[in-house]
Amino acid sequence: MNTPEFFGDSLRIARLTSGISLQELGERVGTTRQYLSQLETADKKPSADLLDALSFELGVTPGFFSRAIGNTVKDEECHFRKLSSVPMYSVRECTARITLVHKIVDALGQHLELPQVNFPDFGPIETSLDAAIAAKRCREYWGLGKGPIESVARVIEHAGGVITSLGDISEKVDALSVHRERPIIVINSKKNSPRLRFDLAHELGHMVMHKGVESGCRDTESQADQFASYFLFPQEALLTSYRPSSRISWQSIKQIKVKWGISMRAIVFRLRQANLITPSQYRTANITLSKKGSRSEEFDDLVIREKPELLRNSFELLGETFGSSFGGIFERLGISRQIIGTLTDTSDLLMNTQWETNDNIVAFPSQVT
Amino acid sequence: MLQPFEINEKLTNERIDTVGQLLVEAHNEVIDKEEIYDNGWSTGCRSYAWRSSKVSQAVDSGEFPWLSIIDGSLRFIFSIGGTPVSMFRGNTDKPKQNILSRATSYPELRQFGLFTELEDIPNVVWSYAMETGPGGEVLSLQFVGLTDFGEVIAQRDVPVDEMLTPLSSIYDEEYKPVSLPAASVSIRQTPRPKTGNDEETEENRMAGNDDSGR
Numbered sequence: 001m002n003t004p005e006f007f008g009d010s011l012r013i014a015r016l017t018s019g020i021s022l023q024e025l026g027e028r029v030g031t032t033r034q035y036l037s038q039l040e041t042a043d044k045k046p047s048a049d050l051l052d053a054l055s056f057e058l059g060v061t062p063g064f065f066s067r068a069i070g071n072t073v074k075d076e077e078c079h080f081r082k083l084s085s086v087p088m089y090s091v092r093e094c095t096a097r098i099t100l101v102h103k104i105v106d107a108l109g110q111h112l113e114l115p116q117v118n119f120p121d122f123g124p125i126e127t128s129l130d131a132a133i134a135a136k137r138c139r140e141y142w143g144l145g146k147g148p149i150e151s152v153a154r155v156i157e158h159a160g161g162v163i164t165s166l167g168d169i170s171e172k173v174d175a176l177s178v179h180r181e182r183p184i185i186v187i188n189s190k191k192n193s194p195r196l197r198f199d200l201a202h203e204l205g206h207m208v209m210h211k212g213v214e215s216g217c218r219d220t221e222s223q224a225d226q227f228a229s230y231f232l233f234p235q236e237a238l239l240t241s242y243r244p245s246s247r248i249s250w251q252s253i254k255q256i257k258v259k260w261g262i263s264m265r266a267i268v269f270r271l272r273q274a275n276l277i278t279p280s281q282y283r284t285a286n287i288t289l290s291k292k293g294s295r296s297e298e299f300d301d302l303v304i305r306e307k308p309e310l311l312r313n314s315f316e317l318l319g320e321t322f323g324s325s326f327g328g329i330f331e332r333l334g335i336s337r338q339i340i341g342t343l344t345d346t347s348d349l350l351m352n353t354q355w356e357t358n359d360n361i362v363a364f365p366s367q368v369t
Numbered sequence: 370m371l372q373p374f375e376i377n378e379k380l381t382n383e384r385i386d387t388v389g390q391l392l393v394e395a396h397n398e399v400i401d402k403e404e405i406y407d408n409g410w411s412t413g414c415r416s417y418a419w420r421s422s423k424v425s426q427a428v429d430s431g432e433f434p435w436l437s438i439i440d441g442s443l444r445f446i447f448s449i450g451g452t453p454v455s456m457f458r459g460n461t462d463k464p465k466q467n468i469l470s471r472a473t474s475y476p477e478l479r480q481f482g483l484f485t486e487l488e489d490i491p492n493v494v495w496s497y498a499m500e501t502g503p504g505g506e507v508l509s510l511q512f513v514g515l516t517d518f519g520e521v522i523a524q525r526d527v528p529v530d531e532m533l534t535p536l537s538s539i540y541d542e543e544y545k546p547v548s549l550p551a552a553s554v555s556i557r558q559t560p561r562p563k564t565g566n567d568e569e570t571e572e573n574r575m576a577g578n579d580d581s582g583r
Contacts, residue, residue, distance in 0.1 A: 110557075111556065112554050112556060112557060113553075113554065113556070113557050114554060115552045115553065115554075145545070145547055147545045147546050147547050148544065148546045148547065149547045150546050150547060150548045150549070151548075151549060154549040154550075154551060155549060157551070158549055158552045237543075237544050240543065243401070243402070243403075244405065245403040245404060245405055245407065246403065246405055246406075247504050249400060249401055249403070249504070249505075250400075250502075251397040251400050251401055251506060252401055259544075284503075288503075288504070309552070310551075310552050310554065313552075313554050314554050317554055317555070317556065321556055
C-alpha cells in the first residue's frame with residue numbers, strides 16, 4: 001500500500017503557527033525534538049500514529065502534511081516595523097502564519113471575486129522628500145482627493161490588499177507587511193486609533209515605495225513614516241490649518257488630530273518640518289507631550305477606528321452562501337476553523353452557531369493555539 | 370463638596386455645562402486667532418471680551434430662556450435661572466477679590482448645617498473659574514459657589530476635555546472627507562482553479578529551515 005507523501009515544511013509551518021517549540025511538541029506527541037527536527041528538514045516520514053498525534057496537537061488534518069505548503073514567506077520578504085527588536089522565534093512564527101494567510105486568501109479567491117490588486121510603484125525612493133511626493137501621487141493615483149481619509153483600511157482593501165492582526169502575534173512584532181501578488185498587512189489592533197491609522201499608512205508606504213527592497217533600516221522606516229504622515233495629512237492641508245503665533249496652538253493641534261486622525265506628536269513634527277513652529281516651540285511641545293499625565297491621548301476616541309473588513313466580509317459571504325461548511329474551505333486547506341479564525345480575525349464569525357445548518361461538517365481534532 | 374444644584378436648583382449641571390461650553394469655545398477661538406504680537410495680557414483681555422460677547426449672543430438668540438444679562442459692562446455679570454454669575458481666569462484657590470465683593474446673602478445655606486460655628490451665614494457668589502496652561506489652552510473650567518471670604522462651598526467641574534470647537538468653514542469646504550464603501554466581494558460564477566502557489570518548488574524544499582530552537 002502506498003503511504004501518503006509527507007512534507008516537512010508543512011509540519012514546520014503548522015508548528016510555528018501554533019507557537020510551539022520542537023521540545024514542547026515532542027513532549028506532547030511522545031517523541032524527541034531531534035526526531036521532529038528531522039521530520040521537518042530531512043526526508044523522513046512519521047508513523048501513522050505520530051501523524052495523527054501531530055495533526056491533533058497542531059489543529060490541522062493529517063492530509064495537511066501530505067500537501068506541499070508551497071511558496072513559504074521568508075523573513076526578508078516582510079517589512080517588519082521593528083525587526084531589530086523582535087525575537088527571531090516571533091519572526092518565524094509570524095512568517096509561518098502569513099504563509100498560511102496567503103493560502104487562505106488563495107483558497108478564498110477560488111470561490112470569491114476579491115478586489116483586483118492595484119498598487120502603484122513609486123520606487124526607488126532615495127529621500128524623505130521623495131516619500132512625501134509619493135504620498136501625494138498615491139492619493140492622485142487612487143483619486144482620493146485632498147481631504148481626510150475616513151478609512152485607510154478600506155483604501156488598502158480596495159486596492160486588493162489584505163489586512164489582519166494574526167491573533168496575538170502582532171503585539172510582539174508590531175506592524176509589518178508582505179508584498180506578494182496580493183499584499184498582506186499585519187497590524188497590532190491593540191493600538192490606539194491614530195497609531196493604527198499611521199501603521200496602515202506606513203505599511204502602504206512600503207508597498208508603493210519599497211517593492212523588492214529589504215526594509216527595516218532607519219532610512220526605509222523613516223521614508224515610510226514620511227509617506228504615512230503626508231498621505232494622512234497632505235501638506236496643503238497642514239499649511240491652511242495652522243496659523244503660526246507666539247504660542248503653540250494646542251486647540252488647532254487637537255482639531256487637526258480629530259479631523260485628520262493623526263497623533264499630536266506627528267502633527268507637532270510636521271509643524272516643525274513646515275517651519276510653522278519655532279525650534280523652541282517644538283521642544284516645548286514635545287516636553288508637554290512627554291510629561292506624565294500629558295493629554296497627548298486626548299480625543300483618541302474621536303478618531304474613527306480602523307477596521308479591516310475584506311476577510312470578514314469574504315467569510316461572511318461564504319457562510320451566507322454555503323452555510324457552516326463555508327464552501328468546504330477548511331477541509332480543502334486542511335486547517336481547523338479555529339486556526340483560520342485566529343489568523344484572519346474572524347473567530348467569532350467562523351465559530352458562530354448561526355451557520356449551523358444541516359450541511360456536512362467535518363470534525364477537526366481538538367484545538368491547539 | 371456640594372453640587373451647585375443642591376444649593377440652588379436653578380443651577381443645573383446641564384445649564385452650567387452649556388454656558389461652560391460657550392466660554393471654552395470663545396476662549397479657544399481667541400487662542401486660535403492669536404497673532405505673533407499677542408502676549409498673555411492681550412490674549413487674556415480678548416478672551417474676556419469674547420467670552421462676554423459669546424454669552425450675550427446666546428442670550429440674544431433666545432435659545433436659552435434661562436440665560437440673561439445683568440450687567441453687560443466690563444464687569445459682565447449674567448444670570449442662570451435668575452442667579453447672578455461672574456467669571457474669572459485662574460484657579461479657585463485664588464479667586465479674584467472683585468468677584469468676592471459681589472457675594473450676596475444666601476439664606477438657603479442654613480439648611481445644610483454649614484457654618485454652624487458662625488453667627489451669620491456668609492454671603493455667596495457664583496462664578497466660572499477658567500484655568501489655562503502655558504500654551505493658553507483650557508486646563509479646567511469650574512463652576513463654583515464662593516463665600517465672601519473665598520471658600521468654595523459648591524463646585525461643578527465642567528467636562529472641558531470633551532469640548533472641541535469646530536474647524537473654520539473655509540477649512541471644511543476645501544477638505545471634504547474621503548469616504549469609501551467596503552471593498553466588494555462576490556461569489557465567482559465559475560470557481561477558479563488552484564494556483565501554482567499550492568505546488569511546491571524544489572527551491573522551497575531546499576530552503577534553510579534552521580529554527581530548531583523554536
